[in-house]
Amino acid sequence: MEELKISARSKKMIQPAIVKYNGLIREIEKTGKKVYFLNLGQPDIATPPAFMEAVRQIDDDVLMYVDPKGIIPLRQSIVGYFKNYDLDYDIDEILVTMGGSEAIWYTFLTLCDEGDEIICPDPVYSIYREVAKATGVKLVPVETYAEEGFELPAKEVIEKCITDKTRAFILNTPGNPTGRVYTKREMDDISQLALQYDLFIISDEVYRDFIYDGEEFLSFAAREDVAEKVILVESASKRFSACGARVGFLATKNKEVYEGLLKMAQTRLSISYVDQVGAVELFKLEQDYLRAQLDEYENRRDTICEELRKIDGVVLETPKGAFHLLVKLPIDDAEDFIQFMLNDFTLDGETVLVTPGADFYFNEELSKNMVRISYVLKQEDLKRAAFLLRKGLEAYKSK
Amino acid sequence: MEELKISARSKKMIQPAIVKYNGLIREIEKTGKKVYFLNLGQPDIATPPAFMEAVRQIDDDVLMYVDPKGIIPLRQSIVGYFKNYDLDYDIDEILVTMGGSEAIWYTFLTLCDEGDEIICPDPVYSIYREVAKATGVKLVPVETYAEEGFELPAKEVIEKCITDKTRAFILNTPGNPTGRVYTKREMDDISQLALQYDLFIISDEVYRDFIYDGEEFLSFAAREDVAEKVILVESASKRFSACGARVGFLATKNKEVYEGLLKMAQTRLSISYVDQVGAVELFKLEQDYLRAQLDEYENRRDTICEELRKIDGVVLETPKGAFHLLVKLPIDDAEDFIQFMLNDFTLDGETVLVTPGADFYFNEELSKNMVRISYVLKQEDLKRAAFLLRKGLEAYKSK
Known part of the structure; x- marks a missing residue:
């Protein structure tokens, strides 16, 4: 045995x-x-009471499989939330996932084959590392330091990590575990490298709503230069204190990537209908x-x-x-x-x-x-x- | 671009x-x-009203992450359901998943590396094929025929499919899409091969409750000879007409496999709390x-x-x-x-x-x-x- x-x-x-x-x-x-x-x-x-209030109203006789992309009212609600940040997405560019974690899984699988590489900062969110091992992706770390507020190094330093196996960057802004909010300089560098070497940018912005000191909010999703290269990883968990409602999503303007992500999502038919009904109300909450x-x-x-x-x-x-x-x-x-x-x-x-x-x-x-x-x-x-x-x-x- | x-x-x-x-x-x-x-x-x-009745009673202030294994009341409820079938599992041998699909994902990833093989009947449930592609697993089909009621061929025929890359069999009994219920002869053959070649048996029994003509129910999980080799894939979706509640689970007595499955599950922290609360009541329903x-x-x-x-x-x-x-x-x-x-x-x-x-x-x-x-x-x-x-x-x- x-x-x-x-x-x-x-x-x-x-x-x-x-x-x-x-x-x-x-x-x-x-x-x-x-x-x-x-x-x-x-x-x-x-958790905002609107979540459970909507859930309690559910009166479907049969709890059915729903759209693998996510129910339409939820995707509409997310599109509305994005507008508050001047981010312009269509409901067919949004894919609802079981939390941000499933979003990471599907992104790694859609962009990478066994042995392909994704560049990330060191330190990095621990879940990325475990998902990388499970999916055969090699994470290539770029060192950052506490004393420098975990600022990304100069473009030339990051560039040295790029090989013919590199498929993407993964960044988390504002960052977990560092709290780092990337500056225009850092985002310019990553974007230029993405364009020059034809790489994707996986931008995990689940903490978008938590930026302090009146600091300006910068999203990779707002940049026109890399519009086709960005995959946004998002979640309801943190911003609405709804961790037990497993609702996250992906957003991308790249149709080929979206189709790839969707094929992954179709293998699980759909995510929780009840959670989605509750989450519709979360993304509608006033600013x-x-x-x-x-x-x-x-x-x-x-x-x-x-x-x-x-x-x-x-x-x-x-x-x-x-x-x-x-x-x-x-x-x-x-x-x-x-x-x-x-x-x-x-x-x-x-x-x-x-x-x-x-x-x-x-x-x-x-x-x-x-x-x-x-x-x-x-x-x-x-x-x-x-x-x-x-x-x-x-x-x-x-x- | x-x-x-x-x-x-x-x-x-x-x-x-x-x-x-x-x-x-x-x-x-x-x-x-x-x-x-x-x-x-x-x-x-x-869907049995007990599901939404339980859900409506939820009064947690904060919807929190819950145990990656699944909430304890749900695992207890599942253990109770199994007793109706004389299947004896402990709550720490049960891992709740987002539907049977996530259970398939985690099983393939835990048993197989890129290029490893799993033997399955042809025809097979379509989702296995897509998950196999995503996870780098090679499914090796054993032909079965409509005219023979999709009976598995003789042991010697199946044996020819085994290579040094083979890690497991995957079978679905009663079967989707065939409706086949495997007989003792078929299960004996698979079990003997599993023992002889040290292979796992992934037994997808989500339709266990739908066996007609008073036919005897046989589960791989009830066999002592392969107790350490069996991974049961289960779901609430079909048996309780609750497809939109994404609750499935895995059951195995193999501790190493369980730990492996759990590591996969930990990457997504937990599945929907609300769905789990509803599902507790489903698995408690009377026979x-x-x-x-x-x-x-x-x-x-x-x-x-x-x-x-x-x-x-x-x-x-x-x-x-x-x-x-x-x-x-x-x-x-x-x-x-x-x-x-x-x-x-x-x-x-x-x-x-x-x-x-x-x-x-x-x-x-x-x-x-x-x-x-x-x-x-x-x-x-x-x-x-x-x-x-x-x-x-x-x-x-x-x-």
Whole structure:
């Protein structure tokens, strides 16, 4: 029985820490310990009631398969949402997916064969790495540094990563895990390389609505030069605090790519009808809703940064977007520290959980003392969590 | 712009006819023509109200990511459903997926690397073929024949298909598109080969509850000899007429395989929470519910077979399970005939749509005059649809 083989690609895959700790936490919570979760991009903000209100109204006798592209009212609603950002898409350029994750899967499979390459920044969102292993895609990392706010290097440096196997760039702006919002300079460079070497740009903009300090919003989708090269990855999860409603989508003006993506989507017939009915209402929400979220998260960001700066030896750049930050801690082994915080540390019955940098880095050297902190809790909880982190670091160092 | 390349695997994929006609139909229905849909496995039976009743009760403030394995109440409910069939699974041997389709994706990816082989009968469920192309798996078909009720050939014939690249068999019992219910002889042969050559058995049993004529139910999952080799593919869609609720699952006692499947599932964090809450109630339904469905489909099967036998030149074997049949029509080109029925034929403003055999066959020669008929409509509609098919064939032949 022992000889049965599972695939090499499956063996290469890992449980990202953002997933791995879940089992552990359940055990720990059973002991009555309270854990502040700064490790997951799971906001504590209520899902807009419009979602469940629409769902409760469903009175179809038969819950049927629906259009693999997504139900038309949802695609219309998304088109309307885009107009707020001066992005002009037609409903037949939108493909609804089961969250942003399925969107990544289908994009990798449509653009790449086994061994083809996609260039990404290092650090990068952990799910890209696992999907790449599953689909046989090689991610080629371009190093970026905390001290430089994770700015992309000069065009010439990125250009050196391009080979005859390169098919695309994948970028996430505002970024998870970095909070980086790419500037015009960076986007110009990527676009010029995409044009020069005939590459696609996979632009994951699920955090589009979370850009702080009145910073200008720049989307690859708004650029005419690369209109045929851009594939937008989108999701309802973050912007509407609706992670459990698995609704994301892809948007592209490239018809050949769209047809390819659709063929992938047809293999699963359709995604949840009920979730789609709810999501129609989310994408229709007034801009006021998103502005209120933005204010809330900007305050949270300010709070967490202020509190973290009180800790000796912590290095961080204030991020410009999303709701994650990558922080350097005054320790040698972030994973060991996190285990300590979970298993050995407690203050008044409480502890805090963050994600090790290793989840996001190709370069292990750079990752060792880095953790990702997701500021998805209300400000008082963030203050308490940062305090626990400070006390935890003190206890850890005096072990 | 024209030079951008999408992947070869994407180019190899096709739109299965079960999907392709949808666009066409919408156009045709706009003209006021009524179409009887015998082309899709989409039953007209009401989804049990328990599903939406549970959904309407959801009062979570935040719709959160849930366990990638599936919420515990759903896995418990599934374990309970299995007990009705004397199948003994633990909740940690169940992985909830977005329909049976995602289950197929994850299984292929977990068992196979690029170029690895899975043996399947010809004809086969069309979605397997497209997922195989997307994941780089080579399906190796074993021919079966309408005249023999699609019985698997002798063990020695199947054995010849095994190479050092072979990783698994995939079988669907009761079968889509054939309605075949595998006998003990066939299952013994497959199991012996699996043991002898160390292969997995992917057993797609989504139609388990639809076995007619009091025929005995045999599951690969009930066999002790291959307990470690079996991966069950399951779905709520067919048995509970809940296709639009995208809830399927995998069940396996092989821990290494389970871990591999789970790593795939972790890349999408979780599936729809709302659908899972509804599905908890479906798998709890009394056996009476499923027995009533079985009676209904058995009557439908009898009706459609009786009506089809009235048509000159039609060849069919009465299927023992599922709700599809593969029928030989007295024509040379099923696809051309189907186009004719859609575009050129009408009787009192009505026509009928079936699926061409080409959607399911590797051997094009065998497929040319075959169509799949899904008896998913009530008996009076099936009678009318069969009548329209007869009249359509007459009109087509006298063109």
